[in-house]
Amino acid sequence: MVWKTALHHLLTNPPAPAVADSAQVQDLRARLKAASVIKLGRSLAIRHVPAGSCNGCELELRATQNLIHDLTQYGLSFTPSPRHADILLITGVAARNMVEAARQARAAMPDPAWVVALGDCAIDGGVFKSSPAVQGGADAIMPVDLVIPGCPPTPQQIVQSLLTLLEANSLEPMAKPRRVRSRGL
Amino acid sequence: MILLSPEDWAATQGKFIALWTDADYAYALYQPQQLVAVALQDGTYPALPHPGANWYQRLAHDLNGHTAQGATDTRPAIEHHRGPDFAAPWPDFPAPDVEGVHQIAVGPIHAGIIEPGHFRFSLLGEEVLKLEARLGYAHKGTLALMRGKSPRLAARYAARISGDATVAHSLAFAQAAESALDTTPPARAVYLRAIMAELERLANHTSDIGAIAADAGFAFLDARFALAREYICAAAATAFGHRLMMDIIIPGGVAGDIEPAGTEAIRDALAALESELPSLTRVFEDYASLQDRLIGTGIISPELAAAYHPGGYTGRASGQPHDARIEPGYPPYLDHPIHTPVQTEGDVAARLRIRLEEIPESIHLIRHWLHNLPTDALAYQLPPTTGMGLGVAESFRGPVWHWLHIENGAITTAFIADASALHWPLLEHAATTGIIADFPLINKSINASYSGVDL
Ligand code: SF4
Secondary structure (H helix, E strand, O other), rough: OOOHHHHHHHHOOOOOOOOOOOOHHHHHHHHHHHHHHHHHOOOEEEEEEEEEOOOOHHHHHHHHHOOOOOOHHHEEEOOOHHHHHOOOEOOOOOOOHHHHHHHHHHOOOOOOOEEEOOOOHHHHHHOOOOHHHEOOOHHOOOOEEEEEEEOOOOOHHHHHHHHHHHHHHHHHOOOOOOOOOOOOO | OEEEEHHHHHHOOEEEEEEEEOOOEEEEOOOOEEEEEEEEEEEEEEEEOOOOOOOOOOOOOHOOEEEEEEOOOOOOOOOOOOOOOOOOOOOOOOOOOOOOOOEEOOOOOOOOOOOOOEEEEEOOOOEEEEEEEEEOOOOOOHHHHOOOHHHHHHHHHOOOOHHHHHHHHHHHHHHHHHHHOOOOOOOOHHHHHHHHHHHHHHHHHHHHHHHHHHHHHHHHHHHHHHHHHHHHHHHHHHOOOOOOOOOOEEEEEEOOOOHHHHHHHHHHHHHHHHHHHHHHHHHHHHOHHHHHHHOOOOOOHHHHHHHHHHHHHHHHHOOOOOOOOOHHHOOHHHHHHOOOOOOOOHHHHHHHHHHHHHHHHHHHHHHHHHOOOOOOOOOOOEEEOOEEEEEEEEEEEEEEEEEHHHHHHHEEEEEEEEHHHHHHHHHHHOOOOHHHHHHHEEEEEHOOOOOHHOO
């Protein structure tokens, strides 16, 4: 919980510069190296599940792969199959019509696995939270390990948050992944 | 608005855009901006014969329980939970009655980072005989959330109808509210809105063109176009404080001014794109292996397009010149003649060429407006009065229409028609002109919004 609060604090500070600067990239690389090798080997695969977004979060998630933000350089990549995934990354509200599919995607993932709620919608339903067509945020469907706030979060915020998740979990013993349950279920 | 008898309603000719219902009437909108209505009788109204009306009639049934009498397509549009106890049974997807036919089910979760939807292909070998799209997975009840709120409060829902077209939707919504409440926004706001709208067009055109090239195996083009999009979004963040420019356009004007550093940032991003565009465009023209994938793929014939008259590059690549910036038109485009490219091949390559051609035009418009920004106010307060208003904006993918009924300053009914509603049935047609391996290209070349129609 502590690191999550710290992260939240970090992300509500003024946004990072528009283009990733190389000092920051170096720093992230160094941090990641220390963290992931212990725990996860060299790479992590992300399965993205859209659970009822406006597609704004998808745009910025895709932008993490461009030449500026280049998420892949940190060993994080996207995979089409949940069976190959370490991270389930949910965008959008828990739309009633997507609940079952999102659950099935989580069930298809091998453990240890982390669930990330990306964007205000996925955190608690965002502006849509009072709608009857919506069950709430991602944690209405499954336990969530990390939230990345923003509407949508910027690519820098997404990259930094995902690396922080790696760091935090690398401190735990291999066999038992740490779960930070934000609420519910 | 013209109130018609049921007979006249069903016999109305014209280029159909959208249909919706409220508690008392069914409304139909035709190009360029003709709104007709018919009184509901026991919750029913006569079905319209236009092929584009099917989706809207299904939607009106799911949203409001109103039935189109005589409709041939009565499948649910977005409502999945129709079984007893709120269950969501899978619908039937009948395959064509051909020997050897088989089906492939894709989605709702797709392979890439895109929105959810289910595609059911019926195939003979690799050849696609039929595609049926099941939508509604991103249904969030947005229209209902808007009701009872002031236009200012409801604007945040309009901005989230489809994130890639947030500026266009906010603009159409603001114009609908302003027309309902008889307010003219200040000139500076009008110009800033148009600058944002053209930046949004550039951001989407560049990233989509790159994504199409990537699907055809040209990752290099994708990298360069994605970089152009990144520069545009970074410039938008510097200028307006948000990379997608969400929530900046509000009814009555704009929520904030352009930052002084933003003008330079935008000019730099435009210059970078402009200098690289010719060499990137040449790759499309020079590489036979790329052309082989794009030319003749996913054809929407001019006849088919004439039946649906879709907007945007999907229409323009199939002989439909419609551009809402020109007709019905809205300021500041009215003072500035724009050229809309039109082609007739109707394939992936034509849609891509249209988008490549639209880029220099947008660059030119943004530069012109940045140079000539008026200096009056940013926004005017809307009066808490009563009225009905229509607003339209040409998003990157086509016109988006917003219709608002406001009573004493609060929205009583709203409807939103994204251009995608007319693109989805065309995608189902276009998919059947090729093999299954071409579908990702065809889908990306049309790029219909899921959230924009799931509402
Ligand atoms: S958090 Fe914002 S950008 Fe992301 S899906 Fe929700 S409304 Fe769209």
